[in-house]
Amino acid sequence: MSFVIPIGPQHPALKEPISLRMTVEGEVITGVDIRLGYNHRGVEKVAEDKNWTQNIYLAERICGICSHSHATCFVQGVERLMELAPPKRGLYIRYLVSELERVHSHLLWLGVAGHEAGFDSFFMYTWRDREIVMDLLEMITGNRVHYAINTIGGVRRDLDEGQKAKVLEGVATLRKRSEYYFRLGATEPSFVARIAGVGMLSKEQALSLCATGPVAKASGVARDVRKEDPYAVYDELDFKVCTADTCDVLGRVVVRVNELLESYNMIEQMIKGLPDGDIACKAPRKAKPGEVVSRYEAPRGENIHYIKANGTDKPERLKVRAPTLGNYPATVEMLRNGFIADIPLIFAAIDPCICCAERTVTLIGARNGEESVVRMSDLRRQALARPRNAGVKRNAVWPL
Amino acid sequence: MAVVRTFLYLLIYPGLLFLFAYSTFCEWFDRKVYARLQNRMGPTHTGRFGLLQPIADFFKLMAKEDVVPEAADKKLFSVLPVIGLAVVATAGLLLPVWNFDLLVPGWTSFPGDIIVILYLLSLPTLVLFLAGWSSTNLFSTIGASRVLTMLFGYEVPLFLAVLSPAILADSWRLAEIAAFYQARPLLLLANLPGFLVALIAVQAKLERTPFDIPHAETEIVGGTFTEYSGKKLALFRLTFDIELVVASGLLAAVFLGGFPGGAIVGFVHFVVKTLFIIFLLSLLRALTSRIRVDQVVSFAWKVLAPLAVLQLLFTILLKGFLP
Numbered sequence: 001m002s003f004v005i006p007i008g009p010q011h012p013a014l015k016e017p018i019s020l021r022m023t024v025e026g027e028v029i030t031g032v033d034i035r036l037g038y039n040h041r042g043v044e045k046v047a048e049d050k051n052w053t054q055n056i057y058l059a060e061r062i063c064g065i066c067s068h069s070h071a072t073c074f075v076q077g078v079e080r081l082m083e084l085a086p087p088k089r090g091l092y093i094r095y096l097v098s099e100l101e102r103v104h105s106h107l108l109w110l111g112v113a114g115h116e117a118g119f120d121s122f123f124m125y126t127w128r129d130r131e132i133v134m135d136l137l138e139m140i141t142g143n144r145v146h147y148a149i150n151t152i153g154g155v156r157r158d159l160d161e162g163q164k165a166k167v168l169e170g171v172a173t174l175r176k177r178s179e180y181y182f183r184l185g186a187t188e189p190s191f192v193a194r195i196a197g198v199g200m201l202s203k204e205q206a207l208s209l210c211a212t213g214p215v216a217k218a219s220g221v222a223r224d225v226r227k228e229d230p231y232a233v234y235d236e237l238d239f240k241v242c243t244a245d246t247c248d249v250l251g252r253v254v255v256r257v258n259e260l261l262e263s264y265n266m267i268e269q270m271i272k273g274l275p276d277g278d279i280a281c282k283a284p285r286k287a288k289p290g291e292v293v294s295r296y297e298a299p300r301g302e303n304i305h306y307i308k309a310n311g312t313d314k315p316e317r318l319k320v321r322a323p324t325l326g327n328y329p330a331t332v333e334m335l336r337n338g339f340i341a342d343i344p345l346i347f348a349a350i351d352p353c354i355c356c357a358e359r360t361v362t363l364i365g366a367r368n369g370e371e372s373v374v375r376m377s378d379l380r381r382q383a384l385a386r387p388r389n390a391g392v393k394r395n396a397v398w399p400l
Numbered sequence: 401m402a403v404v405r406t407f408l409y410l411l412i413y414p415g416l417l418f419l420f421a422y423s424t425f426c427e428w429f430d431r432k433v434y435a436r437l438q439n440r441m442g443p444t445h446t447g448r449f450g451l452l453q454p455i456a457d458f459f460k461l462m463a464k465e466d467v468v469p470e471a472a473d474k475k476l477f478s479v480l481p482v483i484g485l486a487v488v489a490t491a492g493l494l495l496p497v498w499n500f501d502l503l504v505p506g507w508t509s510f511p512g513d514i515i516v517i518l519y520l521l522s523l524p525t526l527v528l529f530l531a532g533w534s535s536t537n538l539f540s541t542i543g544a545s546r547v548l549t550m551l552f553g554y555e556v557p558l559f560l561a562v563l564s565p566a567i568l569a570d571s572w573r574l575a576e577i578a579a580f581y582q583a584r585p586l587l588l589l590a591n592l593p594g595f596l597v598a599l600i601a602v603q604a605k606l607e608r609t610p611f612d613i614p615h616a617e618t619e620i621v622g623g624t625f626t627e628y629s630g631k632k633l634a635l636f637r638l639t640f641d642i643e644l645v646v647a648s649g650l651l652a653a654v655f656l657g658g659f660p661g662g663a664i665v666g667f668v669h670f671v672v673k674t675l676f677i678i679f680l681l682s683l684l685r686a687l688t689s690r691i692r693v694d695q696v697v698s699f700a701w702k703v704l705a706p707l708a709v710l711q712l713l714f715t716i717l718l719k720g721f722l723p
Contacts, residue, residue, distance in 0.1 A: 005538055013618040027542075027693065116618045118609050118690025124438035190610050190688040193695055340542065341692045344618040 002030060005340070009038045013116060013344035016354035020347065024340055032335045034328055039355040047318040052078055052152060052287065055315065059305070060146050062320060063356040065108065067146045068101045069298035070305075070320065070356075075150045076231060077294030077307040081287040082152065090154030090279040091232045096167075096270045097141060097149055099263045103174065104133045105299035106256045106263075109351045110181060113253060116344040117194045122184065129177045136170045139163055154280025164271050175264045182257045186250070195249040199334040199346035202247055211330040212323050213301020214259070215350050218244045218251030225297040236273075237266050249349045286313045298323055300351045322356035414498045419489055423641035424454040429675060430644070430682050437686035454641070458634050466630030473534040480534070481628070481635035484527040488642045491520035495649040496575040497659050497670045512572045517650055518559060521605065524643055525551050528614070531636070532624035543623030546614040546693050550604060553700030554611075558601035560708035561594040564715040565654050568722075574650075578658020588657055590718055594711040595655040597704050599677070602647045603684055604696065606640060610688035611696060648677035 002025040009017040017038035023031035043062055047055050059074035060067045072094060079086060086094075107130040114122030134144050140163060141147035149155045185191065201211065206219035216223050224241040226234040242258035244251035287309040296303045301323030308317040327350040334346050363372050409415060428443060428451055435442030443450025468474055493508045494517045525547060532544025566572060568587065569580035581588050604611040615623030625633060652673035653659070659669040691699070 003538070005542070012621055114689065118612060118616060118618070119688070120609070121438045121686045122689070124440060128439055188687075188689070190691050193691055194689055339692055339694070341613070341616065341619050 001025065007343055007347075013347070014354075016352070018352070018354045020335075020343070022335070022340070022343065027339050027341070029335055029338050029340065029343070032332045034332060036328075036354075036358060039358045041355065041358065044318050044320065044359065047315055049314065051285075051313040052283075052315070055318065056150055056152070057146075057148065059318075059320075060148065060150075063322070063353050064145055065105050065353060066101060066298045066300060066303070066356075068097055068150070069296055069303050070322075071148075071150045072098060073294050073296035073298075073303045073305045074307070074318070075152055076296065077292045077305050078152055078287065079283075080292050080294070081290055081307065081309050082284055083288075084153050084281060084283055086154040086281055087278040088233075088275040089158075089277045090281075092270050092274050093140075093155045093157075093159055093279060094150060095233045096159075096267060097137065097147055097155075099266050099270070100133055100137050100140070100167075101147075102263050102299045103260055103267075104130055104137065105351075106260050107133065107178075109256060109299075109348075110185070110253070112348055112351075113195075113249075113345065114191075116348045117191060119188075119191050122181075122191070125177075126181060129174060132170050132174055136167055139166060151280055152283035154278070156280070158279050159274065164274070167271055168268065171264050171267050175261065178257060178260045178264070182254075182261075185253050185257065192250065194342075195253060195345060196246070198249045198342045199338060199349055200247050201330055201334050205333055206247075206330060209329040209333060210326055212326040213298070213351075214252050214255045215301070215327050215330055217242060217255045219247045220245045223302075225295045225302050229295060231296070233270070237269050239266050249345055252349045286311060287315075300324060300353060301326060320356075320359070322353060324350065324353045325357040325359075327352075328357075409498075410493075414493060414495075416489055419492050419642050419645065420638065423638065423645045424458065425451070426645050426648075426674065426678055427454040427641045430678055430685075433679055433682040434686050437683070458638060461634035461637070462631050464630040464633075466632060467627070469535055469537065469627050471536045472627065473536075476530060476534040477627075478632065480527050480531045481632040481639070484524045484531075484639040485635050485642070487520050487523045487527070488639050488646055491517050492642060492646045492649075494520070494574065495646065495670075496578050496653050497649065497666055498663075509573065509575050511576075514562070514566055514572055514574050514577065514654070517574070517646070518562060521643065521647060521650070522551075522555065524639060525605065528624050531628070532614070535624075535627035537626045539620040539622065539626045540624055542620050543614045543626070546620075547607075547624060549693050550607075550611065550613060550696050553697040554601040554604035554704070557597050557700055557704035557708040558605065560705070560712055561597040561601065562650070562654055564594050564708070564712045565591045567712070568715045568719055570719075574653050575658070578653050578660070581657045582660045585657060588655065590714065591655055591711070593707055594715075595651070597708045597711065598651055598655065599680060599684070600704060601700075602651060603681055604700075605647065606644055606681070608681065609685045610691045612690055613693050613696065616690055644678065644681075645674060648674040648681070651677050 002023055005022050005024055007020040007022060008014050009019050019035040019038070021033040021035065022029050043058065047058055050058055056071050056075055060071040062070040107126050111123040111126040111130070114120065114126065137147060138144045140159065141149040141157060149157055201215065201219050203220045206216045206221050211219065211221070212223070220243055222241045222243050225231070226239070227241050239262045242255050242262060244254045289309055289311045291306070291308040294305045294307065303323055304321040306317070306319040307315050310316040331347060331350055335343065338346060363374055364370070365372065411417060432442040432450070443453035446452040446456045468477055494513050496509060529544045529547045532540040532547060565581070566577050568590070569577040571577050571580065607614055615625055622628070625636060628636060649670065652670070656673045659666040659673070661669065
């Protein structure tokens with residue numbers, strides 16, 4: 001007997017709204033349908049009404065976890081448009097925060113993976129240790145989530161000797177703990193039984209479906225913007241791109257923990273080699289007409305911002321492609337032929353950030369397939385009128 | 401007078417009131433151990449050391465809105481929580497804590513009560529299956545099918561493991577089995593593999609991690625309990641708490657030498673031994689992640705069942721050598 005189970009838009013495994021409609025036979029998934037569009041925020045439209053500096057803070061609010069990734073990606077692009085060369089010290093501090101953010105994002109993901117697999121102890125331990133890096137970020141930038149340390153032409157806050165020592169101390173603790181989690185995550189039998197061989201994505205599929213970030217790396221594709229197209233300070237740092245060849249969720253766990261260890265190395269290198277000098281240079285108010293594509297390796301994969309300037313103090317167009325969007329096609333492949341029990345694990349393994357990836361909504365009529373544009377006030381009127389006109393449905397069947 | 405005594409027996413001690421108080425205490429203990437193992441505090445606020453938290457949860461849940469789905473079989477849906485609670489509370493009466501007198505078998509201690517208690521502990525699983533099935537929700541239905549699938553895995557190993565000490569003691573009465581091992585404590589060591597099997601099977605019966613598959617929240621929302629709310633959910637939760645007490649009491653009676661020493665000392669034995677078993681169960685809960693339902697069945701038949709059969713063979717051989 002085959003039937004369709006709706007995972008989402010509201011479901012305990014999802015913290016954000018997306019609808020996965022799984023056609024299952026018994027416990028085995030035979031078909032997957034991903035439906036987006038529950039969380040349109042109009043970020044790109046708002047960006048056109050704000051000036052360059054205001055847009056840094058808007059870009060930062062695209063995501064609550066990789067907030068610095070979006071802000072940095074935007075700032076990188078604007079600096080290129082304005083032909084600015086930020087001072088080295090400023091860049092080092094900016095990418096130090098980047099790597100700390102990667103650490104916090106991967107620790108968060110490890111906890112989520114543990115929770116999705118029902119391994120709550122793992123969740124509690126990784127999230128406890130995530131507090132260390134959150135405190136470091138708060139000490140450096142003043143905030144725990146939206147760091148707001150970027151500015152066009154550098155950063156807004158300097159590091160002193162005491163802070164440097166504290167970062168090194170925190171990283172040393174985290175390194176020890178991460179090695180322990182690596183042992184735990186890769187050897188605890190009940191956890192490995194859940195993640196090994198689950199959500200397979202071969203190297204060919206990963207390439208043809210344009211998977212990005214740890215999902216691609218776990219399928220043996222060594223694709224990392226920091227290495228392939230080194231921006232700012234990354235060509236001065238010594239690090240390697242972590243990959244795995246198991247092509248499953250276990251591989252994605254291994255890649256992320258290895259990336260953690262690499263990030264600790266990079267943080268130590270940046271702290272020890274922090275150059276002297278200014279932290280920011282003065283930026284002009286307007287940018288020359290032109291367009292730029294800015295690439296950035298976010299914790300979840302490659303983040304792309306396309307910025308078009310028309311010579312005013314506002315962007316003409318800002319297009320954001322969050323890494324989650326790049327991983328949706330691969331997710332459909334990974335879910336097929338899995339078990340119901342594996343859905344949360346496979347879906348969580350791409351580290352989905354759904355509302356980062358939501359860009360536009362097109363209204364298509366269910367009967368005639370015509371596209372239409374509806375004003376917000378009309379939508380509001382319809383929403384208010386609906387409960388008044390339609391009575392309570394008895395035994396309503398959810399339209400699938 | 402006999403009527404009053406019977407009522408006291410059923411309602412106060414060791415009946416509903418005592419089971420309610422002790423099972424909520426055990427839930428507190430379980431939560432506290434689990435939390436400490438995860439570097440958390442657990443309940444701290446309600447009552448001293450948070451001791452009253454499970455009771456507060458229970459009464460709060462009792463006051464919540466109680467929704468019965470339109471499409472559900474309403475009578476069955478409403479009556480199942482009560483049946484489940486009644487069944488496990490009845491099983492609680494059979495523990496040899498309150499009927500330790502060997503010579504005068506009372507109406508709750510009789511030859512064969514070990515079978516009855518195992519039977520009564522199996523019934524809640526069926527109640528749970530019916531609960532999931534009758535609520536007609538998609539997630540409940542999947543949960544219900546998982547309940548039954550798991551039942552086929554752990555039930556046989558549990559029966560084999562619990563019955564082999566009974567074979568060695570040559571009795572089907574819990575009080576006599578306990579008395580046999582109290583006289584020869586060393587023989588308890590012979591049952592260790594069986595104890596291990598029974599512990600894991602009880603964990604599966606109570607649907608705790610790694611076997612919390614029928615209500616795995618990240619996969620199928622509330623599983624069997626998706627549509628249950630308010631009073632009915634509170635009763636189901638109480639059912640599981642009491643089942644935890646009864647199952648650990650059963651394991652203590654069979655594998656840990658029972659509860660010697662009359663009403664007071666025996667009761668202390670009961671508390672210490674059940675808490676020890678609950679501690680082991682909490683440890684198992686904290687150390688593992690949830691496995692898949694097919695993995696449960698294959699684990700049960702490839703590891704637990706052979707181990708239980710070996711235990712049975714060993715017991716039969718040992719019985720031949722004993723004087």
